[in-house]
Amino acid sequence: MIQIIEAVPEEIYDIELEHSLLEANARLARENRALLDQHGIKAIDFMGAIGSGKTTLIGRMVEKLKDRLGVAVFNGDATTSNDADLIAGQGVPVVQIATVNGCHLDANLVGKALRKVDLDKLELIFIENIGNLICPAEFPLGSRARVVVVSVTEGPYMVRKHPHMFLGAALVVINKIDLAGAMNVSVEDLTRDVHTLKPDIKVIPTSCKTGAGLDEVAAALLHA
Ligand code: MG
Ligand code: ZN
DSSP: OEEEEEOOHHHHHHHHHSSOHHHHHHHHHHHHHHHHHHTTOEEEEEEEOTTSSHHHHHHHHHHHHTTTSOEEEEEEESSOOHHHHHHHTTTSOEEEEEOTTOSSOOHHHHHHHHTTSOGGGOSEEEEEOOSBSSGGGGOOOSOSEEEEEEEGGGOTTHHHHOHHHHHTOSEEEEEOGGGHHHHTOOHHHHHHHHHHHOTTOEEEEOOTTTOTTHHHHHHHHHTO
16 A cells, blocks of 8 residues: 655745754654654665666565565655555555655655554665755655665766765665676776775665675665
């Protein structure tokens, strides 16, 4: 079953009236985190461009972990329910967070989504952010860890062009490595670019097509 949250423009405006929009968001993120901690739930949010493969990767993680843990997924999506539909097919609770063309999730929307699920039944929540490489980085959601998904189809300069995204991430997934040869993109170079920005970020190359790296990602998420 899919539940839907929609951004209410006046509410966003209310938050903007506060001294600092980012400060207000950070406060709500801390509240989300406290609520999650209270229930022993780990939330992990996935950021990355449109087409980087966030939904498919989350789907694979759900497949691997849903029999062991109570898993739910929050899908941020500006307008459509395609991603939420795909994940809901796996029989886990899904909340679609429709931002109504907003370009990032914020802690207020995630807080509302948290009130739509039975927290006592969950241990892990995956949050898919809006496909956007800029502002999601500025808006913590209250998650335990942030994951950036980059795909080789985004070209060789993807990491260098969006340093801010990576600085707050605990894990970077370099996805679609089965296409690296065709794209003439070096997975090693992308990995080096990440480590130049921040040496201690874990980087895992994956392919959701061949399954490469997926067990390693699941293990990293469990230990995040
Ligand atoms: Mg998606
Ligand atoms: Zn935005």
